Amino acid sequence: MEKKKRLLTPEERRQRNHDEMVANILEAAREVMREQGVADLNLQEIARRVGMRAPSLYNYFSNRNAIYDALFTLGMQMYQAHLAQLLAQYGTTWEGIERIIEGYLTYALENPELYQLLFERPIPGYEPSADALAESRNLLTIAHEMVATAMATGTIQTTQSAEVVTNMIIVIMHGIAAQHLANEPHLPVGTGRFGSLVPIAVDILKKAWS
Amino acid sequence: MEKKKRLLTPEERRQRNHDEMVANILEAAREVMREQGVADLNLQEIARRVGMRAPSLYNYFSNRNAIYDALFTLGMQMYQAHLAQLLAQYGTTWEGIERIIEGYLTYALENPELYQLLFERPIPGYEPSADALAESRNLLTIAHEMVATAMATGTIQTTQSAEVVTNMIIVIMHGIAAQHLANEPHLPVGTGRFGSLVPIAVDILKKAWS
DNA sequence: ACATTAATCTAATTCCATTAGTTTAAACTA
DNA sequence: TAGTTTAAACTAATGGAATTAGATTAATGT
Numbered sequence: 001m002e003k004k005k006r007l008l009t010p011e012e013r014r015q016r017n018h019d020e021m022v023a024n025i026l027e028a029a030r031e032v033m034r035e036q037g038v039a040d041l042n043l044q045e046i047a048r049r050v051g052m053r054a055p056s057l058y059n060y061f062s063n064r065n066a067i068y069d070a071l072f073t074l075g076m077q078m079y080q081a082h083l084a085q086l087l088a089q090y091g092t093t094w095e096g097i098e099r100i101i102e103g104y105l106t107y108a109l110e111n112p113e114l115y116q117l118l119f120e121r122p123i124p125g126y127e128p129s130a131d132a133l134a135e136s137r138n139l140l141t142i143a144h145e146m147v148a149t150a151m152a153t154g155t156i157q158t159t160q161s162a163e164v165v166t167n168m169i170i171v172i173m174h175g176i177a178a179q180h181l182a183n184e185p186h187l188p189v190g191t192g193r194f195g196s197l198v199p200i201a202v203d204i205l206k207k208a209w210s
Numbered sequence: 211m212e213k214k215k216r217l218l219t220p221e222e223r224r225q226r227n228h229d230e231m232v233a234n235i236l237e238a239a240r241e242v243m244r245e246q247g248v249a250d251l252n253l254q255e256i257a258r259r260v261g262m263r264a265p266s267l268y269n270y271f272s273n274r275n276a277i278y279d280a281l282f283t284l285g286m287q288m289y290q291a292h293l294a295q296l297l298a299q300y301g302t303t304w305e306g307i308e309r310i311i312e313g314y315l316t317y318a319l320e321n322p323e324l325y326q327l328l329f330e331r332p333i334p335g336y337e338p339s340a341d342a343l344a345e346s347r348n349l350l351t352i353a354h355e356m357v358a359t360a361m362a363t364g365t366i367q368t369t370q371s372a373e374v375v376t377n378m379i380i381v382i383m384h385g386i387a388a389q390h391l392a393n394e395p396h397l398p399v400g401t402g403r404f405g406s407l408v409p410i411a412v413d414i415l416k417k418a419w420s
Numbered sequence: 421a422c423a424t425t426a427a428t429c430t431a432a433t434t435c436c437a438t439t440a441g442t443t444t445a446a447a448c449t450a
Numbered sequence: 451t452a453g454t455t456t457a458a459a460c461t462a463a464t465g466g467a468a469t470t471a472g473a474t475t476a477a478t479g480t
Binding site for chain 1: 247248249250326330331332333334335370373374377378380381382383384385386388389392403404407410411413414415417418
């Protein structure tokens, strides 16, 4: 009978408010990046949108790059969740590989600001922190394991190493996304000069490797 | 007997000095971009290197973006010369295609600042001018003609359209260069996780299309 | 009540791009 | 040759943005 739905202690309430504000700031930052370009992140504008002045942001992030870094980590986690879902659904089949390539483009179109931050580097003064980069190495491991499984089960048949196969898939996946984003970012997945190449590229790989 | 090697008129001398200074500024700008990143082009630093103060640069360029634009055009002309040379030497053979892919990576490694400006966009507030973009459309035309010739002469055999073939080659070429530059920019052409994929990628295409 | 602390603010600093206005020296003109 | 024009430089000023310093407020803890 002590507590049916225990009230929050002041400490917890403070923490919750703080976390909420962090989330709000990141959300506002993504909006600004989408509207004004990834590199033009403007602290005054973020502050305006969350209802404070720019210097107050420093209670939540130590500087502008810390905001980029939080978004880098967030974006990496989002992409990994997206990828894990595809892997669970399709496994390591050729269809799965096609879905993964398509999924990379989907992610890029749905979250262009995060995509650019994660996979198209040069933000003026920003380099991902060691923590952020660890997430990104994790992603490469997942890709490599997927390819190794596909080779072990015979889906992919080639004398090339799993590393070469992985890298080639990355090249094609990234090449398509980069060109689509640069030239026809408004067109949906599966359409346009580059977006429509996904199944064609997979056919070419299939012809070479099965 | 009028003039053995005619002296320059004052007008010509003035023009020559002006042109020289423009070239010096662009050279200094490339240095700064290489050292501090493409997006961090700093007018004070350029000015220091050519021996003047920042506002004096405005006698030669109307603003910072005009410098980017001049470099865009310069870089595009350099790349086209590079490409024309390869085309003349190897023609539209499979070896020629391999050299072109390799040549794109070579250009990217030798002129990383121009490569990023030309082929990896987002410089904060800069969009290429119409003139600069015309150069870039020209490049696509050259690529498309090359592929059409290769298909007409039977080097490339496929039911795909020349446009699809061109775009796929662009995807692979750019994908390799982007990954190499992002991950192992210090390694020379032909080496590293991505640089070594060039011949492998060409083999895959050859298997699919000949 | 008093002290602490988080969260906010305003004001100040620094770094840039860009503009305004001035000076100098060369070149043209009468 | 003297006076005018013009290119090319300068210094000083403006305005935007990140960041730091210092003061204030309000909630919490003792």
